[in-house]
Amino acid sequence: MTACALVPSEINHTRHGRPSHFLQRRGLSIWINLDELAAADRQSFLFSVDKFNLLSFAQRDYGPNYRKKGPVQPLADYARELAARFCPDEKVANIHMLTFPRILGVVFNPVSVYVLRDITGRDMLLIYEVHNTFGDIHSYVGKPQAAEDILHAQKLLHVSPFFPVSGEYRLMVRAGPMDQPVRVLMRYVDRGKAQLTATLRGMPERLTTKGIVRGLLGTRQWPLRPLVSIHVEAMKLWMKRVRFFRRPEPPQPWSEAHHGMKK
Secondary structure (H helix, E strand, C coil): CCCEEEEEEEEEEEECCCCCEEEEEEEEEEEEECCCHHHHHCCCCCEEECCCCCEEECHHHCHHHCCCCCCCCCHHHHHHHHHHHHCCCCCCCEEEEEECCEECCECCCCEEEEEEECCCCCEEEEEEEEECCCCCEEEEEECCCCCCCCEEEECCCCCCCCCCCCCEEEEEEECCCCCCCEEEEEEEEECCEEEEEEEEEECCEECCHHHHHHHHHHHCCCCCHHHHHHHHHHHHHHHCCCCCCCCCCCCCCCCCHHHCECC
């Protein structure tokens, strides 16, 4: 498996109920092995790790490094620290992340997914790291339920001003060999009813110089496109007179409550 793969994808957001709303757009993610960042850095002269380039991955954008000064903590170490807390009797074999890359040094990542696997290839721990447009960050961490391979987590972070901070998320990710699609599902449920379903689906391909150029042009990506798209859709919802919820105080970072697991 390559150290870093490109994932051109289709992203859909469906708001259930009335008024309903649907968003469909193309995206360009990377599926990167956090234990092999040096190898990923060598895959193309148009891609770098922790350095500026046309496409890049910066550990400073995530986890305990987000908006912090000083030395950067390797994300693989951070993920293993969480695994030691949530899966103390299990050994992590590898750690991958699905995320949007920086484009010309700029990025906004609504959701990034860490997938920690054991030596059998089983998903042993999932970390869904959520960023909102206010600059807040929150991670939902836990072991997927064996029966359905879905992570249930209480919603704690204010994301959309058109939904309250209540209810729960049902989260699923499928990512494996290069010849199989990457799939992500995030469903927001409140008072027993589905309020929002967001999906990402794409076919991974080895990250190469040609692939980067083709991926950017094919998906029409440019810096901060996800952030612009979010604000355009928010304007549409405001025009539909969807109820607006003010932002509450965000949860305290890096505490037990921060992880938002449903007990």
